[in-house]
Amino acid sequence: MEHRRSEFDQLHLEGRIWMLGALGLFLSVPLLSSLITGVWPVPAMFLAGFVATAVIFWPVTTIEVFTFTPMLGVGGSYLGFVTGNLTSLKVPAALNAQDALKVEKGTPEGDVIATIAIAASSIVTSLIILVGALLIIPLTPLLESEALKPAFDNIIPALFGALGIVYISKRFMVALVPLIFMSVFFIVVPGSGDLVGIMVPVGVVISLSMARILYKKGMIQ
Numbered sequence: 328m329e330h331r332r333s334e335f336d337q338l339h340l341e342g343r344i345w346m347l348g349a350l351g352l353f354l355s356v357p358l359l360s361s362l363i364t365g366v367w368p369v370p371a372m373f374l375a376g377f378v379a380t381a382v383i384f385w386p387v388t389t390i391e392v393f394t395f396t397p398m399l400g401v402g403g404s405y406l407g408f409v410t411g412n413l414t415s416l417k418v419p420a421a422l423n424a425q426d427a428l429k430v431e432k433g434t435p436e437g438d439v440i441a442t443i444a445i446a447a448s449s450i451v452t453s454l455i456i457l458v459g460a461l462l463i464i465p466l467t468p469l470l471e472s473e474a475l476k477p478a479f480d481n482i483i484p485a486l487f488g489a490l491g492i493v494y495i496s497k498r499f500m501v502a503l504v505p506l507i508f509m510s511v512f513f514i515v516v517p518g519s520g521d522l523v524g525i526m527v528p529v530g531v532v533i534s535l536s537m538a539r540i541l542y543k544k545g546m547i548q
Contacts, residue, residue, distance in 0.1 A: 335401060338401045338402055338405070339401065342401065342402070342404075343405075345405065345409060346409055349409045386528050387527050390528045391408075391413060391414075392404075392408075394531060395418055397432065398418065398422060398432050398433075398441070399418070399421050399438075399441045399445065400433070400437060400438025400439075400441050400442065402438055402439075402441075402442040403417075403421055403438060403441035403442040403444075406442060406449070407421070410445070410452075412452070415486055415487070416448050416452065417445045417448055417449075419493075420444045420445060420447070420448040421441035421444045421445055424440050424441065424443070424444035425437050425440050425441060425444075428440055498547070500537075500541055500546060500547060501534060501537050501538045501547065502534070503537075504533060504537045505530045505533040505534045505537065508530075508533060509526065509530055512526070
């Protein structure tokens with residue numbers, strides 16, 4: 328047990344160092360741009376934009392930490408939150424790898440598999456971005472063609488629809504109520520597409536509440 332605790336302490340130490348390093352790199356780009364050009368954000372406009380963004384992303388990020396960490400483990404969580412894009416790439420990659428190898432989530436084996444899957448996903452994503460950056464100019468006429476426009480307009484629905492059906496089918500009884508609630512909400516409330524970031528925590532709360540109710544009634548394990 329002491330050995331296991333020391334491993335966790337080491338992972339947390341290294342994870343925090345890398346996250347602080349990544350934060351420094353993220354902030355270095357706008358900071359260096361302002362230092363070189365002499366152009367700095369207007370405080371009032373910066374504060375207004377910062378608050379508007381933080382109100383949406385901070386609650387969502389907090390929920391993601393509590394939601395995804397038990398699935399990804401310590402190492403996978405640090406790596407996933409540094410590289411980003413958890414919902415659409417890193418979490419599905421980790422869960423699929425764990426399911427394929429039949430390892431339990433929250434175990435040392437599950438943590439290792441999740442970390443490897445997230446690392447592989449990050450490398451593949453970086454390579455695809457590199458290829459896209461090199462080919463973006465010659466492929467621009469094709470990508471902007473009218474024939475491909477409907478496909479690009481539906482990338483997000485197709486992506487989350489494919490991901491959603493996998494997890495909904497696994498826990499259909501838990502997903503039914505939040506699925507109906509969200510579908511009715513976005514249909515009834517016009518222009519509610521901009522509220523997705525706020526509604527994610529709401530959906531999580533509804534899902535957890537339904538899971539608790541069904542568990543107490545013995546309908547799920």
